[in-house]
Amino acid sequence: MNAPIPRDIPLPLPAPEGLLEVLLIVSFLVHIVFVHLMVGGSLFSLICQIRGLKTPDYEKLAYRIMQTVTVNKSLAVVMGVAPLLIINTLYAPQFYASSALIGDMWMAVIPLVTVAFLLAYVHKFWWNHFINIPELHIGIAALETALFLFIPLIFMTNVNLMLFPEYWPQVKGFISAMLLPNVLQRYLHFISAAVLFSSLFFIWWTGRKAFLQEAQFSKLRVIDVRRFFYAFAFGATILQILTGLVVFATLPAQGMSWGFTLLLMLGGATALPAIWWMWQNLTRPDHLLDDNFKKIMGCFVGAIIIMGIARHDYRENTLADHKTAIAEKTANYMAAVKEAGEAAQLAAKALEGKATIPGESEFNQNCAACHHATLPTVGPSVQEIKAIYVGDPAGIAAWTKSPGKKRADSMSMPGFPHISDDELAAISQYLLNH
Numbered sequence: 063m064n065a066p067i068p069r070d071i072p073l074p075l076p077a078p079e080g081l082l083e084v085l086l087i088v089s090f091l092v093h094i095v096f097v098h099l100m101v102g103g104s105l106f107s108l109i110c111q112i113r114g115l116k117t118p119d120y121e122k123l124a125y126r127i128m129q130t131v132t133v134n135k136s137l138a139v140v141m142g143v144a145p146l147l148i149i150n151t152l153y154a155p156q157f158y159a160s161s162a163l164i165g166d167m168w169m170a171v172i173p174l175v176t177v178a179f180l181l182a183y184v185h186k187f188w189w190n191h192f193i194n195i196p197e198l199h200i201g202i203a204a205l206e207t208a209l210f211l212f213i214p215l216i217f218m219t220n221v222n223l224m225l226f227p228e229y230w231p232q233v234k235g236f237i238s239a240m241l242l243p244n245v246l247q248r249y250l251h252f253i254s255a256a257v258l259f260s261s262l263f264f265i266w267w268t269g270r271k272a273f274l275q276e277a278q279f280s281k282l283r284v285i286d287v288r289r290f291f292y293a294f295a296f297g298a299t300i301l302q303i304l305t306g307l308v309v310f311a312t313l314p315a316q317g318m319s320w321g322f323t324l325l326l327m328l329g330g331a332t333a334l335p336a337i338w339w340m341w342q343n344l345t346r347p348d349h350l351l352d353d354n355f356k357k358i359m360g361c362f363v364g365a366i367i368i369m370g371i372a373r374h375d376y377r378e379n380t381l382a383d384h385k386t387a388i389a390e391k392t393a394n395y396m397a398a399v400k401e402a403g404e405a406a407q408l409a410a411k412a413l414e415g416k417a418t419i420p421g422e423s424e425f426n427q428n429c430a431a432c433h434h435a436t437l438p439t440v441g442p443s444v445q446e447i448k449a450i451y452v453g454d455p456a457g458i459a460a461w462t463k464s465p466g467k468k469r470a471d472s473m474s475m476p477g478f479p480h481i482s483d484d485e486l487a488a489i490s491q492y493l494l495n496h
């Protein structure tokens with residue numbers, strides 16, 4: 063593989079890998095559900111508000127929806143902490159590299175999220191102030207929605223880039239990483255999922271007994287509102303399948319496996335009955351309507367869990383080679399460290415054996431690397447030191463105990479706290495006499 067292998071020192075995991083993987087899948091699914099409700103909710107509030115220009119009841123609905131968005135956005139953020147930390151831990155070299163490669167945009171997530179949240183609050187809390195300037199209000203909603211739609215694209219670009227180290231050398235910032243094959247179709251797949259899951263959420267939410275009371279519609283019937291969301295849920299499901307197929311067809315081959323393909327087919331098949339029930343809800347006369355909502359939800363929850371597992375499976379397959387290469391590099395590095403340590407010990411032993419003059423072996427072990435007999439190397443030569451400290455071994459010992467910084471063009475000498483006073487006296491004598 064022709065990819066950068068960034069890690070050589072070992073980075074042990076704080077918990078068993080399998081446990082972290084399960085936690086990642088579960089915490090990510092919880093997070094992404096609230097992200098879907100936040101993104102989709104913002105989009106629906108905008109759509110309903112525009113529709114409300116003609117049919118005022120939709121404006122009331124837009125306001126109600128907006129109240130869910132601010133709650134779901136807080137949950138999305140809080141629930142996002144765990145998966146972000148786990149992905150940083152499990153895929154440290156890969157995720158670090160991809161985050162750094164799109165660094166500017168990755169950092170921009172923070173101000174973008176802040177602005178999006180503030181716009182959402184302005185949109186919601188000052189609803190009545192904007193009564194006479196709906197264009198401005200809708201403009202704010204549109205900007206907020208655009209930000210909510212854009213931020214996931216940054217995340218998606220990052221987690222996609224992390225999977226493909228072979229692209230790292232050629233990536234120049236966010237745009238080029240975003241234009242790598244298969245990011246944009248994955249993003250469309252995500253957006254249709256956001257519309258789908260928020261539609262389902264609003265179908266449930268408008269079906270509660272309390273909703274009729276809350277909404278205070280003058281003409282609109284709840285059944286019409288639910289059909290409105292069913293229409294979106296149905297369309298989004300079809301879009302999910304189509305974009306899903308495109309994503310699948312364009313996924314780089316190294317992550318493909320039969321297990322992954324079967325999981326995807328299983329996930330797709332789990333959602334199929336839901337399509338049928340949704341179609342019935344859209345086409346049957348009101349009095350025959352048997353909403354089947356729980357069954358529909360059951361299908362989609364099953365599908366999303368299977369897809370979550372499949373997604374993880376693909377990631378592991380894609381990165382398998384890279385992880386092996388990193389593990390090898392770490393092993394080689396550690397072997398080299400061990401070898402060097404052993405060689406140094408052997409050399410020290412050999413010197414010890416030979417030493418007959420007091421201080422000689424200590425000098426060779428601790429000082430000779432920087433102090434050559436006649437030539438200045440890292441430090442001054444022994445000749446020079448002798449000249450400075452004629453008849454003053456204590457001076458050498460004192461300097462070595464707390465070396466100062468003397469020569470402007472040289473590095474400073476390290477301290478030697480492990481050398482005892484006796485040894486130091488021997489070294490100093492040896493230095494002066496030989």
Ligand code: HEC
Pocket residue numbers: 425428429430431432433440441442447450458461462466467468469470472473474475476478481489
């Ligand atoms: C990592 C390299 C290094 C090692 C190992 C080292 N020295 Fe030095 N030593 C230096 C450097 C660099 C200087 C010059 C520092 C300066 O001038 O600021 C120096 C300077 C000296 C001087 C001259 C001080 C002066 O007054 O000019 C003495 C004496 C000396 N070292 C003794 C020792 C002894 C004894 C040992 C072993 C216990 C030792 N050094 C090990 C780097 C080293």
